Amino acid sequence: MGMRCPKCGHENPSETLFCEECDWRLDQMYRPEKKRNPFMFAVLSLVIGAAAAASYFASGVAALLLGIVGLLLGSYSINIPRYLNPDNKTLCIALAGVGTILSVIGFILGFATVAGAF
Ligand SMILES: [Zn+2]
Incomplete structure (x- = not known):
């Protein structure tokens, strides 16, 4: 054997x-190795962050909810490239970081709108 x-x-x-x-x-x-694409996650969190900030003009609730989703996804997307160490690590962290900031803005604006409505 x-x-x-x-x-x-x-x-x-x-x-x-x-x-x-x-x-x-x-x-x-x-x-x-698990195939996860850090760049895809970074772009996705950027898109959701931008959507969260932009949707404030349409609906405070949408901005609040998208902001929460974007925050969770953003913090996840920032951490993936740290341990997977892809070639475009800095770009991934930067995109995810911007997405997270936009999500925070959407969240705060949305929260202010929703809280002010009551
Ligand atoms: Zn072998």
């Missing part, structure tokens, strides 16, 4: 430590 490589599935002799096929250490678990 050999050692099946957890990464590529190659059957190796049991005394080997590294896979003959792909050099993976056979006593280590292989976890495929």
Whole structure:
């Protein structure tokens, strides 16, 4: 009985430590990298942030709700590139940061409108 490589599935002799096929250490678990796109999240939080700030002119409630969504998404989008470390890390953090600020503006404006309405 050999050692099946957890990464590529190659059957190796049991005394080997590294896979003959792909050099993976056979006593280590292989976890495929989760494919998440930090840039996509950054752009999305920017869009929602802009929508939150802009919708203030149409509806305070919409700005408030979009602001909350944008805040949650923005803080998530700022953190993803920090540990995934993509090539466009700075751009991702900047876009998500602007999106978060716009969400805060939408949230505050929306909150002021809704609170003032009562
Ligand atoms: Zn292998």
